[in-house]
Amino acid sequence: QQPVQSPQAVILREGEDAVINCSSSKALYSVHWYRQKHGEAPVFLMILLKGGEQKGHEKISASFNEKKQQSSLYLTASQLSYSGTYFCGTVRAGAGKSTFGDGTTLTVKP
Amino acid sequence: DTGVSQNPRHKITKRGQNVTFRCDPISEHNRLYWYRQTLGQGPEFLTYFQNEAQLEKSRLLSDRFSAERPKGSFSTLEIQRTEQGDSAMYLCASSSWTSGPEQYFGPGTRLTVT
Numbered sequence: 001q002q003p004v005q006s007p008q009a010v011i012l013r014e015g016e017d018a019v020i021n022c023s024s025s026k027a028l029y030s031v032h033w034y035r036q037k038h039g040e041a042p043v044f045l046m047i048l049l050k051g052g053e054q055k056g057h058e059k060i061s062a063s064f065n066e067k068k069q070q071s072s073l074y075l076t077a078s079q080l081s082y083s084g085t086y087f088c089g090t091v092r093a094g095a096g097k098s099t100f101g102d103g104t105t106l107t108v109k110p
Numbered sequence: 111d112t113g114v115s116q117n118p119r120h121k122i123t124k125r126g127q128n129v130t131f132r133c134d135p136i137s138e139h140n141r142l143y144w145y146r147q148t149l150g151q152g153p154e155f156l157t158y159f160q161n162e163a164q165l166e167k168s169r170l171l172s173d174r175f176s177a178e179r180p181k182g183s184f185s186t187l188e189i190q191r192t193e194q195g196d197s198a199m200y201l202c203a204s205s206s207w208t209s210g211p212e213q214y215f216g217p218g219t220r221l222t223v224t
Contacts, residue, residue, distance in 0.1 A: 002152075032212055041201060041215040042153065087152045091211065097143070097166055098213065100152030 001025055003090045005101035012078050012108050020073040020104045022088030031064055031071040032089040032098060035082075042087060045073075050093070078108045112136065114216035116202050122222045123192055130188045131219045135204030142185050143213060144177055145201040153201055159185060160207070192223045 003024045034042035048064035059076045089098035115134045145153035157167040161182040179185040203213040
């Protein structure tokens, strides 16, 4: 079953923060986050595994709440280069495939 | 480190024709995935391989779609008797279960069925 992402779209000014959420109705083994710019392939940002720690990458970090089967992506002090569509991909326990949400479009304006 | 490559990058075909796409994964990756993506949607899972074994195929996929990974390296995705609804971006991704399940995507093949 497809994870649900919220919000669908976010518009920010440079330097502002954003949070993107991803929730699943199924027990998850891992959550992956990707950013896709228009006309390009998704680019891997980070992965959170069940029982793992919160991950961080530059000013982008994420958490995984196993009890709620929810993950959140935190973008702090956003830059113009952060613009794009963010997808979460979820892998259920015992499964090999990833199921992706419909994405959150982030627009960062000067 | 060479990334995932896909060929061709663009394909325009007439309805009813067959098309075949190729994906070359990162060399040490033993898992390979095919996805389809349409505008405004996330990648939709089609199928995946571990080495040469096809482990799962989407139930949404009709019999017109077939994929192979004969030697556990490159993979091909064939669509027979294409329909206009097949127009989409077809993405390939690979991962290594031993070093981490994160997936690395290729640039995709954009299919247009006229």
